[in-house]
Amino acid sequence: MSLKFGILGLLAETPLHGYEVKTRFESILGHTWEVNIGQVYSTLQRLERDNWVEAVGERGDRGKQAYQLTAQGRQALDHWLSEPEAEPQQLHDELFIKLMLMRRLANGNLEGLIARQRRVYLQHLRNLAELERHARAENRPDLLLLIKGAVIHTEADIKWLDVCLEELTSLQPYHPDSEHQEEKP
């Protein structure tokens, strides 16, 4: 989620000053995120420097300044909206390193490590189910989308654990000597 393009998107509708940007953006995100007003101001300044937005009208009371989109900013926004997101969610590298090390160190109990990790994910699914019930009760389709995304990611994490277990336990037990022969003089 990008604050920069969030601001551009809001200014494409109508000129706004910083505080209006903050409250509108929070409402778009279903109040799942508190937008830092300081970041809004600094982002607006940088967008103005790059000529993607420009100040409109006079500075209002207490120094409020409204901004609008420039043609160049509009182009940047349209480009961003039409581009698919290039990066899928990353895997949990720390768990991966743990698994690899467990396999090497003293025939680590992979089954135990994976079982404990699965518990964490199952508990997460339980928490998400509760959150989903609330979102339904409060009729919040925006929140539901977010929660379902998190559920699907967590389900994938659990599947990945199952694959890790199958693949790693079907391998030969790790022998330090056999893997690093190329390093020997």
Added chain:
Amino acid sequence: MSHLTDQHGHSTYLIELSNVNKTYNGSTDQVALSDITLKIPAGQFTAIMGASGSGKSTLLNLIAGLDRPTKGEVWVDGIRVNALGEAALARYRRKRLGFVFQFFNLLNQLSVLDNILLPAQLAGLQSKVAHQRARQLLDQLGITDKARVYPGQLSGGQRQRVAIARALINQPSVLLADEPTGALDSRSGDAVMELLAQINEKGQTIVLVTHDARLAAAYATRIISLRDGRIVDDSILQAPQHQAPSDLLHLHSEEAV
């Protein structure tokens, strides 16, 4: 193997398996379960998870007395199930157990109401009492208007509700369910699990097999994972912890513009 009992000589657990093995003899012997020790107190909603072939159904069938262990003991509600003769087993299954299957196993030539009443008739329950219970179950499961309908006219989710009502008519000590949502779409699967959770809330002990981690975590309180016939994890889930929705998003708020 000693059977755990309280000071009155009753088991403190409703279901207790000790050192259970199950091997199917064939051209090559197939070990379906090995050294399973498991205690389930009354009122628990337990989910059994595991890959296909890991022994989930075998475990359920041993509890149900549909199959016998090769070794070890199976106690349910104070009954040593593995030692029962055929007649006693049949009685045990009729009176103490409810069983729900993936493909409903309803009789298509009987109405919904008659499907639900059938186990009560087989158990010799008084007809008036049986009808009373059936009405109550139809109501509880939200299928009162389907009493006179035949299973062929029902959706999968509705059929599974009928099957649950049928399983509960004799007020079993344990409700066993083998992949009850396996043939349902995600929405009806959730609805069926929601009903099971409600039934469990009222005190019904449930042991359910599923390979759906989301459904298990959302509705059951204990999750047992099987792998190659062994228990590799047994966890009691905590009450849902409150989570701020913002934790679900990775917002790059400090990104440089």
